[in-house]
Amino acid sequence: MTAKRLSLGVFVAQPSSPAKARLDRVANPHPDTSYLARFTFPEFTALCPVTLQPDFAIVIIDYVPNKWLVESKSLKLYLNSFRNHGAFHEDCTVAIGKRLANLLRPRWLRIGGYFHPRGGMPIDVFWASGRQPASVWVPDQGVAGYRARG
Numbered sequence: 001m002t003a004k005r006l007s008l009g010v011f012v013a014q015p016s017s018p019a020k021a022r023l024d025r026v027a028n029p030h031p032d033t034s035y036l037a038r039f040t041f042p043e044f045t046a047l048c049p050v051t052l053q054p055d056f057a058i059v060i061i062d063y064v065p066n067k068w069l070v071e072s073k074s075l076k077l078y079l080n081s082f083r084n085h086g087a088f089h090e091d092c093t094v095a096i097g098k099r100l101a102n103l104l105r106p107r108w109l110r111i112g113g114y115f116h117p118r119g120g121m122p123i124d125v126f127w128a129s130g131r132q133p134a135s136v137w138v139p140d141q142g143v144a145g146y147r148a149r150g
Helices: 072-084 089-104
Strands: 025-027 037-047 054-064 068-070 108-115 124-130
Touching: 037 072, 037 089, 054 089, 068 072, 068 089, 072 089, 089 108, 089 124
Parallel strands: none
Antiparallel strands: 025 068, 037 054, 054 108, 108 124
16 A cells, blocks of 8 residues: 655645645644644635635634644645635635644644735634643734724
8 A cells, every 4th residue: 555645845736726725634743742733824815706806814723633734735735726716705714624624633723814804894704623622722813803004
């Protein structure tokens, strides 16, 4: 039996959509330890499904791994695959969270999608899976609420 080849270390073309993107997982070297892993993606882009105008966001993913870790290159390619994909902010955020939760089966996962205002209103979307372990320090995601000019 051969191991599945990871995206890491080889050229991988940018996926044309989230459905065509491949997410890789690797074994967690510390499955007996609860700890937090955070990915911050400050340049997330998707298209409004109505106007096809770009929407920009900061996406922050926090998770407490169990047996699996997400491989970061595949995660970057997956998140970038939304650039030409039309979806509402809520759909983008929840779909990312659900896909990671299904792939990794983490002890806990949360995602925050902090979308920049367009049309005068920012939309922030939050989703979580599982119960946050009491023994794990989880810092604030650190993205201030929108304040206009103040």
